[in-house]
Amino acid sequence: MAASKEDDTISITVEFSGGLEMLFSNERKLPLSIPAKDDTGARTNVAYLVNYLCENAMKDPKKELFVLDGTVRPGILVLINDADWELEGEEKYEVQEGDNILFVSTLHGG
Amino acid sequence: MASTLIIESLRQQIASCEVQLRDLQRQLAEAEHSHQQQLQERKHQSAQTGTDPLAYDFTHGIHDDFKSEVYAALLHTEDVQPPPNRWPLEKNEYRRYGRQLIVPVIGLQGQLLLKGASVLIVGVGGLGCPAAAYLVGAGVGTVGLVDGDTVEESNLHRQILHSTSRVGMTKVESAMVALHSLNPNVKLIPHHGRLSPETAISTVQSYDLVLDCTDTPASRYLISDTCVLLGKPLVSSSALRIDGQLMVLNNPPLPPGNTAGGPCYRCVFPKPPPPDSVLTCGDGGILGPVVGVMGVLQALEAIKVLTRFTGASTNGAASSDSPSLLIFSAYSNPMFRAMRLRARKPKCAACSAQATVTLEALSSGSLDYVQFCGTVAPVDALSANERISVENYAKIRLEANPFTGSEPSKDSHILVDVREKVQFDICSLEGSVNIPFSIVERTPGFSLKSSGNIDGSGEETDWVSELRKHSDKPVFVLCRRGNDSQITVKRMKELGLDNGGQRWIGDIKGGLQAWRISIDADFPEY
C-alpha cells in the first residue's frame, strides 16, 4: 500500500486528571495529531508521546511536575484505553490510531 | 479596648459551652432511651423463652421421668444465662436492617457476616465520616476509628459526623458520639493519635478489613504495607477539589509472594510523588459531596468484600474482583470511569517474593515513611532585609510617616497579592493588585541569565511590564501564608524589576494569616 497522508500522522485523544490538567492550560481532553513515526523511523510509542506532550502541549515551565528522569514522574498513572499501561507494555506501547491515553495524578486529600 | 475584647471572647466561650452542654444532654437522653429499650427487649425475650417451651411441651405431653429435670432446668434459666436465641439476629436488628436484609446480595447470611466483621477506619475526616456512618448504619459488628486531629470549623462542610458544638473535641470522640447515636448495636473502638510504624501492626491486627481515609502519601504507604503483612484487604480512596479516586487493594489478601493476591499500593505506585506535587485539601480545596461520594463508595466496597460469600451466583463477584481504579470527576461526563489495574508487581517491595518490607522491619521502626515520601521544607528564600513584618507594613499603610509628617498613602507603594484569583476575590487588602502565583511561575525568563532582558508578549508578561512602568515605587508582596510571596520576590528580582537594587522589593512575613492575627482580626479566615 502506498504511503498516504493519513499514514504520516495518527489521531489520538489525550486526557488529564487529578490536577495534571493545570499543567496543560486546564485542558482535560486534548485531541492530538502526532507523527506516526519518530525520527529514527520507529513507530511512535508512549515514551515519544510523553516527550511530545512536554515540548508541544505543556505551557507550564515546571516540566518536572510531569516528567522526571525521562519518564512520567512518580505518582502519575498512565492508562491506555482504560487499562493500566503496565498491562500494555508501558513506555514501549506503540500508539494506535484512535487511542485514548489518560494521565492521572494520584490524589492524597481525604 | 482590650477589656471589651476579653468580655466578648468570654461571652462567646460561654455561649459555645452552653451549646455543647445542650448537645451532650440531648445525647445522654438518647443514650438512656436506647439503653432502656435494650433492657426491656431483653426482659421481654427472657419472659418469652421462659413461657413458650412450657406451653408447647405440656400440650404435647412430657414423660414423667423428664419432668423434674425440665422443671429444674426451667427454674435455672431465670438467674443463669438466657437460653440461646431462637433467631440469629436480635429482634431490633431485623427491623433496623430489614431494608438491606431483603436485598439478595446481602440476605440473612450477609447480615451475619457484617455483624461478625470488624473494620478499621484510618482517618475520620471527609472520607472517614461518611464511610463510618454507612458501615455503622449497616451493622458491621465492630468499627475502629483512628485519628489524631481535633474538629475544626473548616471541617464541617464535609466531615458529616462532627458538629458545630463539637469543634475542639477530638475527631475520634466526636465521631463516636455521632455513630453511637446512629446505631448503639455497633461496638466502637477509639484509637487516638495518628497511625505510626510503631502502632500500625498492633492497631490493625485484630480487624478484618481496613479503610484508608487519610490524606498523606506517607500514611498511604504505611497502611498498605501493614495490610499486606497482616493479610487484610484495603479499601483506599482520596479526593481533592472536584476529583476522587478509589482502589480496592490487597484483595484477595494473600501472603507476599503469592501472585494470585491483589496488588498493593506499592505495586501501583512503587515510588512516592515528589513532595511539592502533593496538594492538601487545605491548600487545594475540596467540594464536600465529592469527598462524600468517595467515602460512601469505600463503605460500599467494604460491604462487598465482607459479604462476598453470599449470593455468589447472582452478583458476579468474580469479575468485579479484578483490580481496578475508579476515577470520579464531578464536572466531567461521564463522572465515573473504571480503569483496569495491573496485578501484583513481580518486584514489589511489599507483596512480592522479594519483599523488603517485612514485619520485623516495620515494627523495628527501620522504615521511615515520612523520609521515604519526603517533606516540603519551609520556604526560606530571602534575607532579612528583603522581608517586612505585618506590624511594620501596617505602619507604612496606616500611620503618618514620622519623618516627613506626610499622610499615609496607599499610592506610595505597590502591594502585590499573589494568591490565586478565586482567593483574591474572597477578600483582599484595599489597594492591592492581584498577580496569581500560577502566572508568576509560568512567566518565561525568570531564570538568572535572562534578567533585564524580557521579550515575548501575551498576558503572562503583562504584569511584568506594568510593574516596570512604576519603577520608583517599592513593591510589597504578600500571599496567604507567606511562602509563595517569597518566591515571587525572588523571581521579580531575577526579572530585574528591582532596577539593580534601586527599588525595594520585599515580602510581607506570614502573609494575610499574620495580618489577621496581628493587625486586623476582622479580616476573613478561610
Ligand SMILES: [Zn+2]
Ligand atoms: Zn505490592
